[in-house]
Amino acid sequence: MNGGPNKPRGRDRVMSEAAALFVQQGYAATSLRQIAEAVQIKAASIYHHFDSKEDLFGTVLNQGIAVMVDAFERAAALDQPMDDQIKQHVRAHLGALFEHGPFTAAHVTAFFTAPPPVRAAAIPARDGYEKLWNDLLRVAFADLSDSDVHLHRLILFGAMNTTIEWFDPKGTLTLDQLADAIATQFLTGVTS
Amino acid sequence: MNGGPNKPRGRDRVMSEAAALFVQQGYAATSLRQIAEAVQIKAASIYHHFDSKEDLFGTVLNQGIAVMVDAFERAAALDQPMDDQIKQHVRAHLGALFEHGPFTAAHVTAFFTAPPPVRAAAIPARDGYEKLWNDLLRVAFADLSDSDVHLHRLILFGAMNTTIEWFDPKGTLTLDQLADAIATQFLTGVTS
DNA sequence: GTCTATAACATGATAGAC
DNA sequence: GTCTATCATGTTATAGAC
Numbered sequence: 542m543n544g545g546p547n548k549p550r551g552r553d554r555v556m557s558e559a560a561a562l563f564v565q566q567g568y569a570a571t572s573l574r575q576i577a578e579a580v581q582i583k584a585a586s587i588y589h590h591f592d593s594k595e596d597l598f599g600t601v602l603n604q605g606i607a608v609m610v611d612a613f614e615r616a617a618a619l620d621q622p623m624d625d626q627i628k629q630h631v632r633a634h635l636g637a638l639f640e641h642g643p644f645t646a647a648h649v650t651a652f653f654t655a656p657p658p659v660r661a662a663a664i665p666a667r668d669g670y671e672k673l674w675n676d677l678l679r680v681a682f683a684d685l686s687d688s689d690v691h692l693h694r695l696i697l698f699g700a701m702n703t704t705i706e707w708f709d710p711k712g713t714l715t716l717d718q719l720a721d722a723i724a725t726q727f728l729t730g731v732t733s
Numbered sequence: 734m735n736g737g738p739n740k741p742r743g744r745d746r747v748m749s750e751a752a753a754l755f756v757q758q759g760y761a762a763t764s765l766r767q768i769a770e771a772v773q774i775k776a777a778s779i780y781h782h783f784d785s786k787e788d789l790f791g792t793v794l795n796q797g798i799a800v801m802v803d804a805f806e807r808a809a810a811l812d813q814p815m816d817d818q819i820k821q822h823v824r825a826h827l828g829a830l831f832e833h834g835p836f837t838a839a840h841v842t843a844f845f846t847a848p849p850p851v852r853a854a855a856i857p858a859r860d861g862y863e864k865l866w867n868d869l870l871r872v873a874f875a876d877l878s879d880s881d882v883h884l885h886r887l888i889l890f891g892a893m894n895t896t897i898e899w900f901d902p903k904g905t906l907t908l909d910q911l912a913d914a915i916a917t918q919f920l921t922g923v924t925s
Numbered sequence: 926g927t928c929t930a931t932a933a934c935a936t937g938a939t940a941g942a943c
Numbered sequence: 944g945t946c947t948a949t950c951a952t953g954t955t956a957t958a959g960a961c
Contacts, residue, residue: 778945
Protein backbone atom coordinates (compact mmCIF):
# COMPACT_ATOMS: atom_id res chain seq x y z
CA MET A 542 0.00 0.00 0.00
CA ASN A 543 1.23 3.45 -0.86
CA GLY A 544 -0.32 5.34 2.03
CA GLY A 545 0.86 8.77 0.96
CA PRO A 546 3.32 10.79 -1.05
CA ASN A 547 6.65 9.90 0.57
CA LYS A 548 8.94 12.79 -0.10
CA PRO A 549 11.69 11.61 -2.41
CA ARG A 550 15.30 11.69 -1.22
CA GLY A 551 18.61 12.60 -2.78
CA ARG A 552 18.67 13.04 -6.51
CA ASP A 553 14.91 12.56 -6.89
CA ARG A 554 14.25 15.22 -4.31
CA VAL A 555 16.43 17.69 -6.21
CA MET A 556 14.56 16.87 -9.40
CA SER A 557 11.09 17.37 -8.01
CA GLU A 558 11.87 20.59 -6.15
CA ALA A 559 13.60 21.90 -9.26
CA ALA A 560 10.64 20.95 -11.42
CA ALA A 561 8.22 22.75 -9.11
CA LEU A 562 10.29 25.92 -9.29
CA PHE A 563 10.74 25.71 -13.05
CA VAL A 564 6.96 25.49 -13.37
CA GLN A 565 6.44 28.70 -11.43
CA GLN A 566 9.34 30.78 -12.71
CA GLY A 567 10.76 29.29 -15.86
CA TYR A 568 14.30 28.14 -16.47
CA ALA A 569 16.32 31.34 -16.36
CA ALA A 570 14.52 32.86 -13.40
CA THR A 571 15.14 29.79 -11.25
CA SER A 572 18.59 29.74 -9.65
CA LEU A 573 20.46 26.75 -8.29
CA ARG A 574 20.56 28.48 -4.91
CA GLN A 575 16.75 28.59 -4.90
CA ILE A 576 16.51 24.92 -5.77
CA ALA A 577 19.09 24.05 -3.13
CA GLU A 578 17.19 26.02 -0.52
CA ALA A 579 14.00 24.10 -1.32
CA VAL A 580 15.89 20.82 -0.92
CA GLN A 581 17.62 22.15 2.18
CA ILE A 582 21.12 21.64 0.88
CA LYS A 583 23.72 24.05 -0.54
CA ALA A 584 23.88 24.91 -4.22
CA ALA A 585 27.24 23.24 -4.80
CA SER A 586 25.81 19.91 -3.63
CA ILE A 587 23.54 19.81 -6.67
CA TYR A 588 26.62 19.15 -8.77
CA HIS A 589 27.03 15.80 -7.06
CA HIS A 590 23.75 14.73 -8.70
CA PHE A 591 23.83 16.63 -11.99
CA ASP A 592 26.54 17.91 -14.30
CA SER A 593 24.97 21.33 -14.78
CA LYS A 594 21.76 23.30 -14.54
CA GLU A 595 21.01 22.33 -18.13
CA ASP A 596 21.54 18.67 -17.32
CA LEU A 597 19.14 18.97 -14.40
CA PHE A 598 16.50 20.64 -16.48
CA GLY A 599 16.91 18.16 -19.33
CA THR A 600 16.32 15.34 -16.86
CA VAL A 601 13.18 17.06 -15.58
CA LEU A 602 11.87 17.46 -19.13
CA ASN A 603 12.42 13.79 -19.94
CA GLN A 604 10.71 12.75 -16.74
CA GLY A 605 7.75 14.92 -17.71
CA ILE A 606 7.43 13.07 -20.99
CA ALA A 607 7.81 9.71 -19.30
CA VAL A 608 4.92 10.52 -16.97
CA MET A 609 2.73 11.50 -19.93
CA VAL A 610 3.59 8.37 -21.91
CA ASP A 611 2.95 6.20 -18.90
CA ALA A 612 -0.46 7.79 -18.33
CA PHE A 613 -1.34 7.37 -21.99
CA GLU A 614 -0.44 3.71 -22.05
CA ARG A 615 -2.41 2.90 -18.94
CA ALA A 616 -5.45 4.63 -20.43
CA ALA A 617 -4.96 2.73 -23.68
CA ALA A 618 -5.30 -0.59 -21.87
CA LEU A 619 -9.01 0.00 -21.45
CA ASP A 620 -11.14 -1.27 -24.32
CA GLN A 621 -14.08 1.02 -24.89
CA PRO A 622 -16.04 2.88 -27.56
CA MET A 623 -13.88 5.47 -29.32
CA ASP A 624 -15.49 8.54 -27.73
CA ASP A 625 -14.89 7.08 -24.28
CA GLN A 626 -11.33 6.16 -25.21
CA ILE A 627 -10.61 9.73 -26.19
CA LYS A 628 -12.16 11.01 -23.01
CA GLN A 629 -10.04 8.56 -21.00
CA HIS A 630 -6.91 9.80 -22.73
CA VAL A 631 -7.80 13.43 -22.10
CA ARG A 632 -8.29 12.51 -18.46
CA ALA A 633 -4.95 10.69 -18.42
CA HIS A 634 -3.14 13.69 -19.93
CA LEU A 635 -4.67 16.02 -17.35
CA GLY A 636 -3.78 13.51 -14.65
CA ALA A 637 -0.15 13.61 -15.76
CA LEU A 638 -0.32 17.38 -15.54
CA PHE A 639 -1.89 17.67 -12.08
CA GLU A 640 -1.66 14.38 -10.21
CA HIS A 641 1.78 12.85 -10.85
CA GLY A 642 4.26 15.42 -9.60
CA PRO A 643 5.49 18.62 -11.18
CA PHE A 644 7.46 17.01 -14.04
CA THR A 645 4.85 17.12 -16.77
CA ALA A 646 3.79 20.58 -15.69
CA ALA A 647 7.42 21.70 -15.91
CA HIS A 648 7.62 20.28 -19.40
CA VAL A 649 4.53 22.18 -20.49
CA THR A 650 5.21 25.56 -18.92
CA ALA A 651 9.00 25.75 -19.02
CA PHE A 652 9.86 23.93 -22.24
CA PHE A 653 10.05 27.14 -24.24
CA THR A 654 12.07 28.93 -21.58
CA ALA A 655 14.83 26.31 -21.86
CA PRO A 656 18.06 27.04 -23.72
CA PRO A 657 17.86 25.75 -27.31
CA PRO A 658 20.25 22.80 -26.75
CA VAL A 659 18.15 21.51 -23.86
CA ARG A 660 14.97 21.93 -25.90
CA ALA A 661 16.47 20.11 -28.87
CA ALA A 662 17.50 17.16 -26.71
CA ALA A 663 13.93 16.74 -25.43
CA ILE A 664 12.26 16.81 -28.83
CA PRO A 665 12.56 13.11 -29.82
CA ALA A 666 10.78 11.92 -26.68
CA ARG A 667 8.21 14.66 -27.14
CA ASP A 668 7.60 13.53 -30.72
CA GLY A 669 7.08 10.00 -29.47
CA TYR A 670 4.25 11.10 -27.21
CA GLU A 671 2.64 13.15 -29.95
CA LYS A 672 2.76 10.13 -32.24
CA LEU A 673 0.73 8.11 -29.74
CA TRP A 674 -2.00 10.72 -29.97
CA ASN A 675 -1.80 11.06 -33.75
CA ASP A 676 -2.22 7.31 -34.12
CA LEU A 677 -5.21 7.26 -31.79
CA LEU A 678 -6.92 10.15 -33.57
CA ARG A 679 -6.22 8.77 -37.01
CA VAL A 680 -8.27 5.72 -36.04
CA ALA A 681 -10.97 7.82 -34.40
CA PHE A 682 -11.37 10.12 -37.40
CA ALA A 683 -10.60 7.81 -40.28
CA ASP A 684 -12.35 10.11 -42.73
CA LEU A 685 -10.00 13.03 -42.02
CA SER A 686 -6.69 13.62 -43.77
CA ASP A 687 -3.49 13.13 -41.79
CA SER A 688 -2.85 16.87 -41.79
CA ASP A 689 -6.35 17.58 -40.46
CA VAL A 690 -5.85 15.01 -37.71
CA HIS A 691 -2.53 16.63 -36.90
CA LEU A 692 -4.09 20.09 -36.85
CA HIS A 693 -6.94 19.13 -34.55
CA ARG A 694 -4.54 17.31 -32.24
CA LEU A 695 -2.51 20.52 -31.91
CA ILE A 696 -5.65 22.46 -31.05
CA LEU A 697 -6.63 19.83 -28.49
CA PHE A 698 -3.16 19.89 -26.93
CA GLY A 699 -3.40 23.66 -26.63
CA ALA A 700 -6.70 23.34 -24.81
CA MET A 701 -5.38 20.67 -22.44
CA ASN A 702 -1.97 22.13 -21.68
CA THR A 703 -3.13 25.66 -21.00
CA THR A 704 -5.28 24.41 -18.12
CA ILE A 705 -2.07 24.51 -16.10
CA GLU A 706 -2.41 28.29 -16.11
CA TRP A 707 -5.83 28.46 -14.51
CA PHE A 708 -7.15 25.11 -13.24
CA ASP A 709 -7.07 24.66 -9.48
CA PRO A 710 -7.22 21.00 -8.41
CA LYS A 711 -8.55 22.15 -5.03
CA GLY A 712 -11.38 24.16 -6.57
CA THR A 713 -14.99 23.10 -7.12
CA LEU A 714 -14.41 21.83 -10.65
CA THR A 715 -12.95 18.31 -10.56
CA LEU A 716 -10.41 16.90 -12.98
CA ASP A 717 -13.04 14.46 -14.24
CA GLN A 718 -15.39 17.32 -15.03
CA LEU A 719 -12.62 19.27 -16.72
CA ALA A 720 -11.65 16.27 -18.85
CA ASP A 721 -15.31 15.83 -19.75
CA ALA A 722 -15.66 19.48 -20.80
CA ILE A 723 -12.54 19.40 -22.96
CA ALA A 724 -13.33 16.04 -24.56
CA THR A 725 -16.92 17.11 -25.27
CA GLN A 726 -15.85 20.40 -26.81
CA PHE A 727 -13.34 18.46 -28.90
CA LEU A 728 -15.77 15.80 -30.07
CA THR A 729 -19.06 17.64 -30.51
CA GLY A 730 -18.50 21.33 -29.82
CA VAL A 731 -19.88 23.61 -27.15
CA THR A 732 -23.50 23.63 -28.23
CA SER A 733 -24.13 19.94 -27.58
CA MET B 734 -1.05 55.17 -47.58
CA ASN B 735 0.93 52.90 -45.34
CA GLY B 736 3.09 51.24 -47.97
CA GLY B 737 4.95 48.96 -45.64
CA PRO B 738 6.05 48.27 -42.12
CA ASN B 739 8.17 51.34 -41.32
CA LYS B 740 10.49 50.28 -38.60
CA PRO B 741 9.57 52.24 -35.52
CA ARG B 742 12.09 54.65 -34.02
CA GLY B 743 13.18 55.57 -30.55
CA ARG B 744 11.05 54.34 -27.71
CA ASP B 745 8.74 52.32 -29.97
CA ARG B 746 11.70 50.56 -31.53
CA VAL B 747 12.96 49.54 -28.09
CA MET B 748 9.52 48.21 -27.23
CA SER B 749 9.09 46.09 -30.33
CA GLU B 750 12.59 44.60 -30.29
CA ALA B 751 12.18 43.87 -26.59
CA ALA B 752 8.81 42.23 -27.20
CA ALA B 753 10.24 40.01 -29.91
CA LEU B 754 13.01 38.82 -27.58
CA PHE B 755 10.64 38.30 -24.66
CA VAL B 756 8.52 36.09 -26.92
CA GLN B 757 11.45 33.84 -27.76
CA GLN B 758 13.23 33.70 -24.42
CA GLY B 759 10.94 34.88 -21.66
CA TYR B 760 11.53 37.75 -19.28
CA ALA B 761 14.46 36.56 -17.18
CA ALA B 762 16.46 35.10 -20.05
CA THR B 763 16.32 38.34 -22.01
CA SER B 764 18.94 40.88 -20.97
CA LEU B 765 18.91 44.61 -21.52
CA ARG B 766 22.19 44.26 -23.41
CA GLN B 767 20.50 41.84 -25.82
CA ILE B 768 17.63 44.23 -26.38
CA ALA B 769 20.03 47.13 -26.86
CA GLU B 770 22.00 45.16 -29.42
CA ALA B 771 18.83 44.46 -31.41
CA VAL B 772 17.99 48.19 -31.37
CA GLN B 773 21.62 49.03 -32.13
CA ILE B 774 22.12 51.21 -29.11
CA LYS B 775 23.85 50.61 -25.77
CA ALA B 776 22.09 49.12 -22.79
CA ALA B 777 22.30 52.27 -20.68
CA SER B 778 20.37 54.21 -23.33
CA ILE B 779 17.28 52.13 -22.63
CA TYR B 780 16.98 53.97 -19.32
CA HIS B 781 16.26 57.16 -21.16
CA HIS B 782 13.01 55.59 -22.40
CA PHE B 783 12.06 53.34 -19.47
CA ASP B 784 12.61 53.43 -15.73
CA SER B 785 13.60 49.78 -15.47
CA LYS B 786 13.44 46.42 -17.18
CA GLU B 787 10.18 45.78 -15.35
CA ASP B 788 8.76 49.06 -16.59
CA LEU B 789 9.70 48.13 -20.16
CA PHE B 790 8.09 44.72 -19.89
CA GLY B 791 4.96 46.11 -18.26
CA THR B 792 4.59 48.51 -21.17
CA VAL B 793 4.98 45.64 -23.63
CA LEU B 794 2.30 43.63 -21.81
CA ASN B 795 -0.15 46.52 -21.88
CA GLN B 796 0.47 47.10 -25.55
CA GLY B 797 -0.22 43.41 -26.18
CA ILE B 798 -3.62 43.75 -24.53
CA ALA B 799 -4.36 46.96 -26.40
CA VAL B 800 -3.75 45.19 -29.72
CA MET B 801 -6.10 42.36 -28.73
CA VAL B 802 -8.85 44.71 -27.58
CA ASP B 803 -8.53 46.75 -30.74
CA ALA B 804 -8.79 43.64 -32.91
CA PHE B 805 -11.82 42.44 -30.95
CA GLU B 806 -13.64 45.73 -31.31
CA ARG B 807 -13.06 45.97 -35.02
CA ALA B 808 -14.40 42.44 -35.44
CA ALA B 809 -17.42 43.30 -33.30
CA ALA B 810 -18.40 46.08 -35.68
CA LEU B 811 -19.55 43.51 -38.24
CA ASP B 812 -23.14 42.40 -37.87
CA GLN B 813 -23.52 38.74 -38.72
CA PRO B 814 -25.02 35.44 -37.58
CA MET B 815 -23.58 34.36 -34.25
CA ASP B 816 -21.46 31.50 -35.60
CA ASP B 817 -19.83 33.87 -38.08
CA GLN B 818 -19.32 36.46 -35.37
CA ILE B 819 -17.45 33.96 -33.26
CA LYS B 820 -15.36 32.90 -36.20
CA GLN B 821 -14.56 36.55 -36.94
CA HIS B 822 -13.45 37.06 -33.36
CA VAL B 823 -11.28 33.96 -33.39
CA ARG B 824 -9.72 35.30 -36.58
CA ALA B 825 -9.21 38.69 -34.94
CA HIS B 826 -7.53 37.16 -31.90
CA LEU B 827 -5.18 35.15 -34.12
CA GLY B 828 -4.54 38.29 -36.16
CA ALA B 829 -3.48 40.11 -32.99
CA LEU B 830 -1.15 37.23 -32.26
CA PHE B 831 0.53 36.99 -35.67
CA GLU B 832 -0.15 40.09 -37.75
CA HIS B 833 0.16 43.14 -35.49
CA GLY B 834 3.67 43.02 -34.11
CA PRO B 835 5.15 40.96 -31.30
CA PHE B 836 3.25 42.62 -28.43
CA THR B 837 0.33 40.25 -28.12
CA ALA B 838 2.61 37.27 -28.65
CA ALA B 839 4.84 38.57 -25.86
CA HIS B 840 1.82 38.87 -23.61
CA VAL B 841 0.79 35.28 -24.29
CA THR B 842 4.17 33.55 -24.07
CA ALA B 843 5.98 35.68 -21.50
CA PHE B 844 3.19 36.75 -19.14
CA PHE B 845 3.90 33.92 -16.71
CA THR B 846 7.64 34.51 -16.83
CA ALA B 847 7.20 38.07 -15.57
CA PRO B 848 7.96 39.01 -11.96
CA PRO B 849 4.77 38.95 -9.86
CA PRO B 850 4.49 42.76 -9.53
CA VAL B 851 4.60 43.17 -13.30
CA ARG B 852 2.05 40.42 -13.76
CA ALA B 853 -0.25 41.92 -11.17
CA ALA B 854 -0.16 45.31 -12.85
CA ALA B 855 -1.26 43.78 -16.17
CA ILE B 856 -4.18 41.83 -14.77
CA PRO B 857 -6.89 44.52 -14.88
CA ALA B 858 -6.42 45.16 -18.60
CA ARG B 859 -6.27 41.41 -19.17
CA ASP B 860 -9.53 40.95 -17.31
CA GLY B 861 -11.11 43.60 -19.49
CA TYR B 862 -10.31 41.65 -22.63
CA GLU B 863 -11.60 38.43 -21.15
CA LYS B 864 -14.83 40.16 -20.23
CA LEU B 865 -15.41 41.11 -23.87
CA TRP B 866 -15.27 37.41 -24.75
CA ASN B 867 -17.39 36.30 -21.83
CA ASP B 868 -20.09 38.77 -22.83
CA LEU B 869 -20.01 37.59 -26.43
CA LEU B 870 -20.22 33.93 -25.49
CA ARG B 871 -22.97 34.50 -22.93
CA VAL B 872 -25.13 35.79 -25.75
CA ALA B 873 -24.07 33.01 -28.11
CA PHE B 874 -24.80 30.26 -25.60
CA ALA B 875 -27.67 31.71 -23.66
CA ASP B 876 -28.70 28.26 -22.40
CA LEU B 877 -25.37 27.68 -20.62
CA SER B 878 -24.58 28.76 -17.08
CA ASP B 879 -22.10 31.59 -16.57
CA SER B 880 -19.56 29.16 -15.18
CA ASP B 881 -19.90 26.87 -18.19
CA VAL B 882 -19.45 29.83 -20.53
CA HIS B 883 -16.39 30.83 -18.54
CA LEU B 884 -15.01 27.29 -18.68
CA HIS B 885 -15.45 26.91 -22.41
CA ARG B 886 -13.91 30.33 -22.99
CA LEU B 887 -10.82 29.24 -21.08
CA ILE B 888 -10.58 26.10 -23.21
CA LEU B 889 -10.97 28.18 -26.38
CA PHE B 890 -8.30 30.64 -25.23
CA GLY B 891 -5.95 27.75 -24.61
CA ALA B 892 -6.53 26.45 -28.12
CA MET B 893 -5.99 29.89 -29.69
CA ASN B 894 -3.01 31.05 -27.65
CA THR B 895 -0.99 27.87 -27.95
CA THR B 896 -0.90 28.27 -31.73
CA ILE B 897 1.97 30.69 -31.09
CA GLU B 898 4.07 27.63 -30.30
CA TRP B 899 3.60 25.85 -33.60
CA PHE B 900 1.79 27.90 -36.25
CA ASP B 901 3.98 29.27 -39.02
CA PRO B 902 2.40 32.22 -40.87
CA LYS B 903 4.65 31.44 -43.84
CA GLY B 904 3.53 27.80 -44.02
CA THR B 905 0.84 26.29 -46.25
CA LEU B 906 -1.93 26.67 -43.66
CA THR B 907 -3.32 30.22 -43.72
CA LEU B 908 -4.52 32.17 -40.72
CA ASP B 909 -8.05 32.09 -42.16
CA GLN B 910 -7.94 28.31 -42.34
CA LEU B 911 -6.55 28.07 -38.83
CA ALA B 912 -9.28 30.34 -37.48
CA ASP B 913 -11.83 28.23 -39.29
CA ALA B 914 -10.49 25.01 -37.81
CA ILE B 915 -10.44 26.38 -34.27
CA ALA B 916 -13.87 27.99 -34.51
CA THR B 917 -15.37 24.84 -36.02
CA GLN B 918 -13.88 22.60 -33.35
CA PHE B 919 -15.21 25.03 -30.75
CA LEU B 920 -18.72 25.26 -32.18
CA THR B 921 -19.45 21.77 -33.49
CA GLY B 922 -16.50 19.51 -32.65
CA VAL B 923 -14.04 17.69 -34.87
CA THR B 924 -16.44 15.22 -36.42
CA SER B 925 -18.48 17.77 -38.32
C1' DG C 926 26.80 13.30 -0.09
C1' DT C 927 27.32 17.70 1.73
C1' DC C 928 30.03 21.47 3.00
C1' DT C 929 33.04 26.18 2.59
C1' DA C 930 35.43 29.12 -0.29
C1' DT C 931 36.13 31.16 -4.42
C1' DA C 932 36.73 31.83 -9.34
C1' DA C 933 34.88 33.81 -13.61
C1' DC C 934 31.36 36.09 -15.50
C1' DA C 935 26.73 38.47 -16.56
C1' DT C 936 23.23 41.36 -14.95
C1' DG C 937 20.35 45.65 -13.79
C1' DA C 938 21.17 50.08 -12.76
C1' DT C 939 23.53 54.85 -12.01
C1' DA C 940 26.61 59.02 -12.93
C1' DG C 941 28.02 62.20 -15.83
C1' DA C 942 30.15 63.66 -20.49
C1' DC C 943 28.73 65.01 -25.10
C1' DG D 944 19.16 60.72 -26.96
C1' DT D 945 23.17 58.18 -26.78
C1' DC D 946 27.56 57.28 -25.02
C1' DT D 947 31.57 55.39 -21.63
C1' DA D 948 32.68 53.88 -17.27
C1' DT D 949 31.54 51.80 -13.22
C1' DC D 950 29.12 49.69 -9.08
C1' DA D 951 26.86 46.22 -6.55
C1' DT D 952 24.94 42.05 -6.88
C1' DG D 953 23.73 37.49 -8.43
C1' DT D 954 24.89 33.63 -11.32
C1' DT D 955 26.91 28.94 -12.70
C1' DA D 956 30.51 26.22 -11.76
C1' DT D 957 34.95 24.25 -9.64
C1' DA D 958 38.35 22.73 -5.91
C1' DG D 959 39.08 20.44 -2.09
C1' DA D 960 37.95 19.37 3.04
C1' DC D 961 35.10 16.33 5.85
